[in-house]
Amino acid sequence: MAEVLRFGGAELRPAERALFVGGQPAALGSRAFDVLMLLVESRERVVSKGELLDRVWPGLVVEENNLQVQVSALRKLLGAQAIATVPGRGYQFTLAPGADAPSPPRAAAAVAAPAVRGGSARVLVADDNKVNRLLLARSLQLLGHQVESVDNGRLALERLRREPFDLLLLDLEMPDLDGFALLARLRDDPVLSELPVVVTSSVEGVAAVARCIELGAEDFLHKPVNPVLLKARVGSLLEKKRLRDEQKALLAKLSAAEGAPDVGATGATIGAIAAGNVMATVLVARLAGDALTDLPADEAIELLGAWATLMVDAVQGQHGLVATLAGDTIVAAFGTLRAAPDAREDMASALRAATDMAELTQLLAHERRAEGRATITTAVGIASGPLLVGVAGAARRAVYACVGAAVERATELVAAASLRPEACVLVDEATAAALEGRVTLRKLARPARCRALPTGLA
Amino acid sequence: MAEPLLDQAVLQDLSDTVGADFVAELVETFAAEAPAMLAELRTTQAAGAAEPFRRAAHSLKSNAHTFGALRLVEGARALELGGLPTSAAAFAERMAALEADFAATLARLREVQHG
Numbered sequence: 360m361a362e363v364l365r366f367g368g369a370e371l372r373p374a375e376r377a378l379f380v381g382g383q384p385a386a387l388g389s390r391a392f393d394v395l396m397l398l399v400e401s402r403e404r405v406v407s408k409g410e411l412l413d414r415v416w417p418g419l420v421v422e423e424n425n426l427q428v429q430v431s432a433l434r435k436l437l438g439a440q441a442i443a444t445v446p447g448r449g450y451q452f453t454l455a456p457g458a459d460a461p462s463p464p465r466a467a468a469a470v471a472a473p474a475v476r477g478g479s480a481r482v483l484v485a486d487d488n489k490v491n492r493l494l495l496a497r498s499l500q501l502l503g504h505q506v507e508s509v510d511n512g513r514l515a516l517e518r519l520r521r522e523p524f525d526l527l528l529l530d531l532e533m534p535d536l537d538g539f540a541l542l543a544r545l546r547d548d549p550v551l552s553e554l555p556v557v558v559t560s561s562v563e564g565v566a567a568v569a570r571c572i573e574l575g576a577e578d579f580l581h582k583p584v585n586p587v588l589l590k591a592r593v594g595s596l597l598e599k600k601r602l603r604d605e606q607k608a609l610l611a612k613l614s615a616a617e618g619a620p621d622v623g624a625t626g627a628t629i630g631a632i633a634a635g636n637v638m639a640t641v642l643v644a645r646l647a648g649d650a651l652t653d654l655p656a657d658e659a660i661e662l663l664g665a666w667a668t669l670m671v672d673a674v675q676g677q678h679g680l681v682a683t684l685a686g687d688t689i690v691a692a693f694g695t696l697r698a699a700p701d702a703r704e705d706m707a708s709a710l711r712a713a714t715d716m717a718e719l720t721q722l723l724a725h726e727r728r729a730e731g732r733a734t735i736t737t738a739v740g741i742a743s744g745p746l747l748v749g750v751a752g753a754a755r756r757a758v759y760a761c762v763g764a765a766v767e768r769a770t771e772l773v774a775a776a777s778l779r780p781e782a783c784v785l786v787d788e789a790t791a792a793a794l795e796g797r798v799t800l801r802k803l804a805r806p807a808r809c810r811a812l813p814t815g816l817a
Numbered sequence: 818m819a820e821p822l823l824d825q826a827v828l829q830d831l832s833d834t835v836g837a838d839f840v841a842e843l844v845e846t847f848a849a850e851a852p853a854m855l856a857e858l859r860t861t862q863a864a865g866a867a868e869p870f871r872r873a874a875h876s877l878k879s880n881a882h883t884f885g886a887l888r889l890v891e892g893a894r895a896l897e898l899g900g901l902p903t904s905a906a907a908f909a910e911r912m913a914a915l916e917a918d919f920a921a922t923l924a925r926l927r928e929v930q931h932g
Binding site: 487488489490491493494497498501532561562563582583586 | 827830831834835839842843846847850872875876878879880882883898
């Protein structure tokens with residue numbers, strides 16, 4: 360590991376266990392530093408949450424939200440895009456040494472996987488024949504790509520599930536898991552189904568080609584592979600993938616900005632959000648503390664961005680859905696997309712998200728106090744009940760409609776919580792009663808019909 | 818009429834694409850790998866294992882294609898598409914021809930590489 364690693368405006372000094380951002384030492388805890396080091400050292404691959412927990416908290420049984428807190432703190436310092444969330448797989452550090460300075464924190468969703476950078480892609484070659492494998496790898500390296508290779512389908516699937524690749528070059532005749540079977544597995548995998556695959560084979564006849572295309576392969580090249588065709592097909596597919604990744608990132612930003620559902624962490628797609636009447640839990644969080652309008656505009660906007668980034672992380676970390684994000688208020692739903700078999704699990708998830716929000720806000724407030732800036736808190740209201748949900752709106756602007764008494768109740772509670780001098784989570788009676796014995800709640804005289812959450816989950 | 822041993826144009830294209838040094842490495846990889854494929858053909862024929870037999874023939878054909886080894890391609894292709902030979906004598910004759918083609922191809926490839 361180098362003595363100093365620079366990522367634009369950030370400077371990581373492993374020997375000093377210090378991170379500098381914009382030339383200033385960043386207030387970074389020991390665990391956050393360890394998380395960052397592990398992600399930076401392993402930036403060529405996705406690091407699973409399990410590996411991070413094992414290595415940063417060795418020998419300890421630690422809740423996943425502790426890791427979420429550290430990652431969120433790092434994103435706030437380095438920019439939301441610095442650490443990508445790969446749904447179902449873990450995290451990956453995305454800034455290359457010497458990359459552009461991190462942009463200010465924003466409420467953008469994390470990008471799922473590194474896209475093709477500067478024309479160079481990560482390509483996996485799967486072929487059991489050594490001559491073919493070496494030749495394809497060499498041809499792709501000469502085109503400027505980073506190439507990894509494996510000699511059977513099972514190993515290919517393992518690598519693809521572990522690390523991000525931009526393209527797969529796949530032979531058909533392989534032991535363990537052949538090309539057809541691997542294509543079928545990829546097609547059925549929600550994370551890998553969009554990976555472009557070029558089949559390279561000397562299998563004769565059109566039946567095999569047709570079957571590959573039916574199974575989702577983008578293209579088929581007969582062996583021996585013509586290098587001019589290889590270059591053209593690979594270039595075209597990588598360009599398509601780059602554009603698709605850009606569109607996804609843009610959609611994620613737009614959906615966050617315009618209040619459309621941000622479904623990144625749930626693994627769902629917009630099309631998968633069906634209208635319906637569900638029993639769910641609604642969480643409304645509001646930035647409280649000194650009035651935003653008293654702050655200089657630049658500082659206020661920066662604060663809103665940092666706060667929203669942390670709050671979205673907290674919701675997604677507990678598998679909630681961000682329904683709307685409007686400046687200093689966020690509305691999230693738990694149990695609307697993938698309801699837990701027991702509605703109490705969705706309620707507990709909402710309360711855990713509220714606890715994460717409180718912890719993340721404390722981190723942000725601590726940093727602001729250290730900089731002599733006005734302090735902040737987050738007020739939260741939580742209510743459960745029947746909801747009408749679905750995507751609704753005008754043709755050019757849609758939102759995730761989340762309508763029902765629970766939304767109104769959670770909104771009332773967050774308004775009441777905002778008036779309290781301390782950070783406060785107010786929970787409606789229905790949720791509190793359902794979680795009796797699982798959560799430590801304090802009864803309040805005012806406002807009526809609610810309780811406060813002074814501690815985390817029991 | 819028998820195919821020529823080698824299509825020089827294929828070999829030249831390969832060399833132009835990935836470099837003569839790399840082609841030389843590739844030829845030696847082929848020299849190391851092909852005997853196992855030939856042995857696999859004999860073993861699987863003896864065992865009556867049709868699918869592994871076809872795969873071994875397919876793999877040999879694929880490598881032969883890479884170097885433009887036309888005669889070897891034809892021999893391997895005939896085994897791949899023809900399935901398990903039923904006559905041991907006919908198979909032995911085919912294998913002898915295939916092994917001779919491999920030896921001649923390899924010698925010619927090495928000759929071309931070393932100028």
